[in-house]
Amino acid sequence: MVKTTERRDRQREALVLAAEKAIAEKGLSGLKARDLAEAIGCSLGAIYNLVQDMDELVLRVGSRTLARLDAALAEATKGSASASSGDATDTLIAIAQTYCAFARENLQLWRTLFEHRMAEGSIVPEWAISEQMTMFRYILAPLRALQPRASEPELILLSRTLFSAVHGVVMLGLEEKLVAVPAAALDGQIEALVRVIGKGLTPGA
Amino acid sequence: MVKTTERRDRQREALVLAAEKAIAEKGLSGLKARDLAEAIGCSLGAIYNLVQDMDELVLRVGSRTLARLDAALAEATKGSASASSGDATDTLIAIAQTYCAFARENLQLWRTLFEHRMAEGSIVPEWAISEQMTMFRYILAPLRALQPRASEPELILLSRTLFSAVHGVVMLGLEEKLVAVPAAALDGQIEALVRVIGKGLTPGA
Numbered sequence: 001m002v003k004t005t006e007r008r009d010r011q012r013e014a015l016v017l018a019a020e021k022a023i024a025e026k027g028l029s030g031l032k033a034r035d036l037a038e039a040i041g042c043s044l045g046a047i048y049n050l051v052q053d054m055d056e057l058v059l060r061v062g063s064r065t066l067a068r069l070d071a072a073l074a075e076a077t078k079g080s081a082s083a084s085s086g087d088a089t090d091t092l093i094a095i096a097q098t099y100c101a102f103a104r105e106n107l108q109l110w111r112t113l114f115e116h117r118m119a120e121g122s123i124v125p126e127w128a129i130s131e132q133m134t135m136f137r138y139i140l141a142p143l144r145a146l147q148p149r150a151s152e153p154e155l156i157l158l159s160r161t162l163f164s165a166v167h168g169v170v171m172l173g174l175e176e177k178l179v180a181v182p183a184a185a186l187d188g189q190i191e192a193l194v195r196v197i198g199k200g201l202t203p204g205a
Numbered sequence: 206m207v208k209t210t211e212r213r214d215r216q217r218e219a220l221v222l223a224a225e226k227a228i229a230e231k232g233l234s235g236l237k238a239r240d241l242a243e244a245i246g247c248s249l250g251a252i253y254n255l256v257q258d259m260d261e262l263v264l265r266v267g268s269r270t271l272a273r274l275d276a277a278l279a280e281a282t283k284g285s286a287s288a289s290s291g292d293a294t295d296t297l298i299a300i301a302q303t304y305c306a307f308a309r310e311n312l313q314l315w316r317t318l319f320e321h322r323m324a325e326g327s328i329v330p331e332w333a334i335s336e337q338m339t340m341f342r343y344i345l346a347p348l349r350a351l352q353p354r355a356s357e358p359e360l361i362l363l364s365r366t367l368f369s370a371v372h373g374v375v376m377l378g379l380e381e382k383l384v385a386v387p388a389a390a391l392d393g394q395i396e397a398l399v400r401v402i403g404k405g406l407t408p409g410a
Contacts, residue, residue, distance in 0.1 A: 114382065124383065132383050160386045161374055161394040168373015169366055177319065178329065178337050181365045189366040193402075200405030 012050040014040045020061045020109065028058070028112045058116050059128045065109045066131050072102050073138045080142075088142035089198025095138050096166045096194045097187060103170050114171075139163060146201045162197065166190060217255040219245045225266045225314065233263070233317045263321050264333045270314045271336050277307050278343045285347075293347035294403025300343050301371045301399045302392060308375050319376075344368060351406045367402065374398060 018039040076098040080091040139159040172180035223244040281303040344364040377385035
């Protein structure tokens with residue numbers, strides 16, 4: 001019994017890794033259950049003994065992407081002080097630029113985090129929600145330093161707004177849309193934007 | 206000869222209107238040449254006497270969407286002064302909120318402006334590029350008032366960055382992503398973001 005569970009866990013891991021490889025190479029639309037079954041050497045039907053459906057599989061790949069993003073953000077903010085508003089702004093700039101670099105280097109896996117929609121009637125499981133939300137702690141710490149009098153709900157809303165703004169610049173820039181910031185100017189403009197926001201958020205500035 | 210041209214122009218207009226209706230109802234992925242041929246009463250092949258390909262058709266629909274967005278922005282900025290930095294910030298807020306309202310009310314047509322990619326090897330024609338770029342004039346005027354010492358290339362880059370930031374908040378918000386600003390808070394957060402940026406951009410503030 002134990003042996004069967006272990007074997008299933010190993011097979012599930014192989015399946016998730018195969019799905020990650022497929023998405024990284026061909027994007028979410030290139031993910032085909034048939035190819036995955038072939039890659040890990042099982043029947044098409046056997047896949048659904050390992051994961052409930054393709055949604056769960058894509059969320060498990062997303063979980064790995066988020067864990068790597070989390071590690072990159074932890075590294076970028078390591079030892080960063082938020083003692084002054086200038087320090088806090090520098091931390092926010094480091095976070096935004098790390099996010100941009102991560103998106104650029106993991107383009108298809110990063111896109112999948114936003115492109116994926118659950119099948120009609122399915123809801124995102126609790127563990128996947130909490131993995132996405134925990135990422136905001138990196139932004140919340142410097143925002144708290146910039147706005148010491150803001151309430152926690154206000155800071156949470158502000159962190160979502162700031163994230164969405166930087167995400168917009170990164171997303172249009174990496175898609176190379178006509179109206180986007182040109183790729184060569186992207187890092188500089190992200191720094192400029194977050195610096196302006198940091199200045200605007202500093203009380204009395 | 207003249208008569209034939211007139212007839213073709215009328216048929217082309219009917220085709221563009223049918224495509225607009227299809228996209229508004231079902232999104233870009235719901236646009237099928239066969240349905241359009243039926244809607245305007247011509248053969249499938251005859252469509253390609255009216256437009257070169259589906260790309261041109263989608264761009265013509267986009268052209269109509271942009272013209273309506275332009276009219277909304279003209280209305281929102283009518284009589285707006287940029288005499289002080291406060292006025293300029295208010296104008297930027299009005300522009301951002303008008304953009305958000307337009308996106309909400311024209312969700313599928315607005316999404317199509319960003320989702321559409323030209324077929325491999327095709328490039329966006331000059332007229333479509335200039336239609337997209339001309340929209341930036343609304344943002345450039347107040348930015349010039351906020352940053353009187355910035356060069357024109359700097360202002361153009363800044364206008365793209367600011368647009369992308371607001372677009373990110375609107376886009377994630379309207380897609381109702383987990384990490385987005387909740388729909389009910391969207392207008393307020395867009396105002397807050399642009400106000401913070403306006404304050405940050407004001408020299409000496």
